[in-house]
Amino acid sequence: MTKAKILIVEDEAFFAQNLKIHLEHVGYEVLGIAISGETAVESVAASRPDLVIMDIVLEGKMDGIEAAQLIRSRFNVPVLYLTAYADEHLFQRAKITEPSAYLLKPFSERELQLTIETALYRHQMEIRLRENEAQLADERHLREVVARERAEQALLESEDRYRSIVEASPDAIGVVADGIVVLVNSAAVKLLGVESKSEVIGTKPEDWVSPEYYAQISQRMSSVLENRIINQRMPYKLMRRDGTTVDIEAVSFAFDYMGVSSLLVMVRDVSARNKAEEMLQRFRVAIDSSADGIYLIDRPSMRFIDFNEIGCSCLGYTREELFSLGPQDIKPLFSKQALEEYFDEMLRSGSTGNFIETFHKRKDHSLFPVEINVRAIKSDSGSTIVAIARDVTKRHEAEKLLRDSEEKFRQLAENIREVFWVRDDVTGQMLYVSPAYETVWGRTCESLIERPRSFLSAVHPDDIERVSDTFAFHRVEGGAYDHEYRIVRPDGSVRWIWARISPVLDANGKVYRTVGMAEDITHIKLREASLEESEERFRQLAENIQDTFWIREADFNKLIYISPAYETIWGKSRESLFNDPRSFIESIHPDDREHVLAVLQKQQTDQIWFNEKYRLVRPDGEIRWVWSRAFPVRDAQGKIYRMAGIVSDITDRIVAEDALRESEERFRMLFEHAPVGFAIIGKDYKYIEVNQVLSTMLGYSQDELLNKTFGDLTYPDDLEVDLEYCRKLFSSEIPSYKLAKRYIRKNGEVFWIDLIGTVIHNEAGEPLYALAIINDVTERKQEEASRFAFEVSQRNTLVREVHHRIKNNLQGVVGLLRQHVVEHPNVKRELEAAIARINSIAMVYGLQSEDMQEQVRLCDMVCGICSSAQIMMEAMIEPIVEVDVIKPVKIAKEEAVPVALILNELIHNAIKHSRPGQDCQPIQVFMGGDENRVTVRVQNKSAGLPGEFDFSTGSGLGTGLSLVKSLLPHEGAQLDFSIEADMVSAQFVLTPPVIVNEAGFSKSGLCPE
Missing domain, CATH: 3.30.565.10 (Histidine kinase-like ATPase, C-terminal domain)
Structure with a gap:
């Protein structure tokens, strides 16, 4: 039997290759793979296959349905539609092209073969029927009758063969006529869990599905029969005879059975497939979520057949580009031959995985280090290499950073003034002590390493008991701690030490090392000795500043200190506040009191800073604005034990701010309602704010102007001068400037304006923004142009008259000279030369009198x-x-x-x-x-x-x-x-x-x- 020749049209390379392998495995000859509708039509024209397997959804201008229509009409080649989509619109379009078969992804090899055989057989029958029809058209009536009988016999034989194919199908197939099942195959009997076909024939399709599908099935069957379409493959729950349910997919199409419009229903048990797809989806998600690049390599072709997203992006290729490459294209240290030999050895030895550290090459030819785990997989369809590549660039960088960090630590530990040490808690051995130990303790590092507890011998006698107890306590309780003590150096000098000791835990959470740092704080202690003097200076400062400074207990029940400025601001004595620490609340303005008390309560609860502005009422009735700031004061253990605060009288500032707001409001009214254009411009020359007059003048909306610079709207010939003025303005070289320039409206019209530019400064006197005042002077410019044109006309008339008179006078001179030539022939030559020169000058004046520009x-x-x-x-x-x-x-x-x-x-x-x-x-x-x-x-x-x-x-x-x-x-x-x-x-x-x-x-x- 001759092998059927098949052309595959599929734009997914990996799926197309697998389909080719399946087809060749079951005995078909694959002529090639086309990846677009256009190339499919060209390939059919060149190779004339027996069947085209066509993916409906293709990239490019021509999809699979359009390509199939051309192939059917031009070459009469049968088409088997193949797609993963079940869209109603696609089915309607596909039906018009009269495909030989329709197969939804995914499918089994057996299902593929049966569908192909059905399509080929159906096409042959169509050819025979057309041949019979042509023969019958040319013969006489008797021969027509004989041919018809033969055709009917052929159709009966075809039906018998079709029944054989249906019976051999692994899918359940049934025929429904008038809503009743009239035919089923053996696969349907097995799927429904009944003993014989007779138990199914005569029943309704709704009898075998869950009740929630009744309405849907009825609607689908009616739609298919009315529209004569191929129904989409739909998922249902099938009810078996024993009451168990099975996940199925059903597809149906209308045809005439025994003279009755009927439905052919194909049902597939997809329970196992659904589980497999779920597992496959999880596996795919895991692969695509992997931080490592994963590659599948076809050993015979040495090409990539699949990879995850990170595997593609880390190399800088697109998926299409990477499909055309192989491992030899990204591994600069390995030749193709060396890789082939390495892969073949893995396949022979059955190695389950090898780790390699090498380099990969990106599309831009840059290299990066990778660690690769390679595995070889053998199967009936071929040999595949799986490579998992991990980019170890960051690990290499981390290793380098670790080395650098260790070197920096060594340099730091050996050069800082603090003593740093590490001790093994298991053995009690001192593992490291920094050189500063010799400077602070006055003893050698070797002495401490040899006798790890020898540092205690230097502790001051008054502190030794407390230090020993602290060490013992924290060895039992664990945790980091710090403490202060004194040491006596060999020279008799006493030094104050602050020590911080921290445990280091192993993977099991147990202490296996202790690290510590000891700092000589003698200088700090000396500074503390001068604290009283500092406090005195503070008292002098607090009692003489205009702001009120206070210190009280954390619960506000006891006042510790209040500066004299309290009496000036509140108008009350300090003694009254000492007697009643909360009496200051009575002076808070009634409208502000509730808010201030709420914030004070929140400060105490959340231990946050207090920062509020409010009014207070003095005993004489005067209202003052104050700005109060309060903050917690913590002890050595970090616990809040006091509150401190400053209160400033900001009445004058509030009054000034009110005046400023009024001034800004006046400016805003002028800005928005003035009859001229206003614009505020930033240092980048962009408009920050414009008024409606300027917006109307330029033809742009205000939002459009805020996305432009004034240079975008300035006539090019005028821009350089304006930019220079603006630069001087922002550099404080000039306080303001005036300029006549041209703008370009949104519609392209050029018009003249008068511009006044000045600068807005911040509080420090630095230029902040430019303020531009723009007045449209187009009408004035037009009047000036008209007046200038009239003046030029008058001047040209005068110049033309003057030149005419000069020419006439020169002609008179020439006449006199010609008379002298006659009277004085001895100087004829000189006179003629003079005449020629005068004629030239006269000619120039004559020409100039005709030209207004001279x-x-x-x-x-x-x-x-x-x-x-x-x-x-x-x-x-x-x-x-x-x-x-x-x-x-x-x-x-x-x-x-x-x-x-x-x-x-x-x-x-x-x-x-x-x-x-x-x-x-x-x-x-x-x-x-x-x-x-x-x-x-x-x-x-x-x-x-x-x-x-x-x-x-x-x-x-x-x-x-x-x-x-x-x-x-x-x-x-x-x-x-x-x-x-x-x-x-x-x-x-x-x-x-x-x-x-x-x-x-x-x-x-x-x-x-």
Whole structure:
């Protein structure tokens, strides 16, 4: 028999691999595993399997139902749905695709095989039926009858085979028609605990379930029959014949049985599975809750097949990434071959566990130490390695810290002034004594180690009995204790010692060591000797301060001390309070008395501090505010035996605080109701508080503004100045500032405001916040702009008239000079040069009179000079354009006349020095460049330059070029001369600030049209 070829579509790698192993184990050929709907369709197209096992829920754009629909419609390949979900919506969608079978996770290998065989058989029958139908359509009526009979016989045979499959099913299967069980298999008889099928046939399904499921079962059966759907697998409690219950899952679907619309019901005993799942869930929770990384490794492929969350996160990989790796990828100290040999040896020897300490490598290639317990597991499905890895980084760090701690302890014990010692309570041996023993006792450490009780011999005779009794008592009673005593050093000096002794318990709670510390407190005792003097100073202080200071017994029944300020504040004598320690309560204001007494009671009960402000009424009726603080005083044993307190008259402060609150309220009213914007700004330039006027002005809500800085709303060109002012404000360089600036509203609109900034200080005078007062001056700015535009218009009219008059006057001068040329031909050359220069200046003024900004376009200037020279000197000038710029260039107004004179001299010199005769070539004027650099080149044929010519030094220059050199701007202009063959070139290069960009050159001529 040919093996059925199966394609698995499942996005859970571990489950897909296990399913593949099961399928191959029972004799099927697995063509591959697809992890998405798209790849499933491609794989079916390429390999044409006999069956597709499809997980309904898949990652990606196409789920299992969509993929199954494509596969069925395009390739006619049967699909077996596989899913862990039992969702009504999914069943409805799945039903439309007409699957060959439907299997819910989990399932047994036997159940899987039976379902696959049923699906394959059903598909074959569908193919045969379609073939029969096609054949019947093409044949005559007689053949149709014969084919139909054969088809019916085939269907009968199919039903017999189907009955055989049903009878062989391990699940209980029954057919329900008209609410009555009409067919059951042997598995159902066994599950119900009856003797024969006849005991079940004829009963109702409700007879075999717990009463609480009656309504649910009835509703489910009706829904399946009406909608012809596959019912979800539902859990129930089955009632066996003997009255015991069994956990079951039932799934049903509608079909026609014996011509009647019926239900096929499949019931599975899931009692054992539920228990196993519960145990498996507990096991999984335990694994996922483990602080150690747990990995399952497939030995043949040397790949991870499962791991817990900590095992994934500690390596820095995602689950998908780690599934594609193996142990050799995370163990830098082991090769793959070495790991394979190690695992194989464990499998051969049956080793139950080996501990290894090594390093793991994270995704970022960093290493960390781990302790690994490795076990090998053999099974029918293959060999698996279980590795439990514990990150021991912290343990290593703790070990290092312990070593460091021991070293620090040694350094501390050997360098502190206190004596530190450790004694073994079992043997009485002194295990350690610090070097300070020799300094304090004046005896060697070796003497104490040799004779552990020798330190007692140094105890002062008056204290020896008390010290010995204390030691004996606490050896019996246990616990830590401390005491003071005196010692006599070998030199006869007496020292006071404070000792603290503590027992050390073993694991059983028994004392096995004692540690102690002894401190030389002689200096403390000396200070105590001056206590009386200190107390006297205290008395002088307490009796002269303005606050009342008092000391009384813990129960408030006896006053020990009260300072004279009591009489000033209370207006009563101190003697009255000594006579009646609780009489001060009578002076407490009636409205405050109950609260104060409650707090006093709580202080006594809970042993807490008293800290209250209240009013008292003096005998003269005056009301004073006081601030009372009281605290417990403890004795050497930590027991409260006294109470002390201070009472301050804070009437003036309360009055000031009231005045401050009134001032703050006035400020608040101004802040919220003023017709201008107010904002309080922090040192981080964020808004802390804004009023509604500012919020409306900017178009933001107040909450939105509190998440912004003033820089977020300031026009970029104005921000630097405002930030500098604010910095000076917070650094106390200026007390306030005024600034006109622009803001940007939420809708993008820019508007002008007047800003007044000042600073709010804290009590220490330090800058705390900035206060900004903002006034919208948009209308005022618009009026100023209109007024300025009118003034500019008037000025331009005046300038244009002045330039026109200057040009006309210069033209008159040129006319006079031309008359002198006629009258005085001997100075014709000099006069023509002067005429050319005046024409250049006149041309500049003529151009400026046309431009409101008094800037002349360079192309207009060159064209004008060329035209003038052609007319006056009857020369040919050929303008050539070599420009590739968008914006034309203008000459700055202050450089217009010098540049025009330079160009005039260059063109006239070129004309004068051109080679005479019939081969005289036109003067060529080139102009080209871009908006940042423009070159004007004047070129002519000539006999050459004089030998001594050097423009940079001024050597060999004529009158004209000397003038050019003197007129050349110091910045933004450069003039060079060159000669090639018989062509002489003057190259005049202009850059900013001499040139100013505006619009573009025309490529059709020297100047734009």
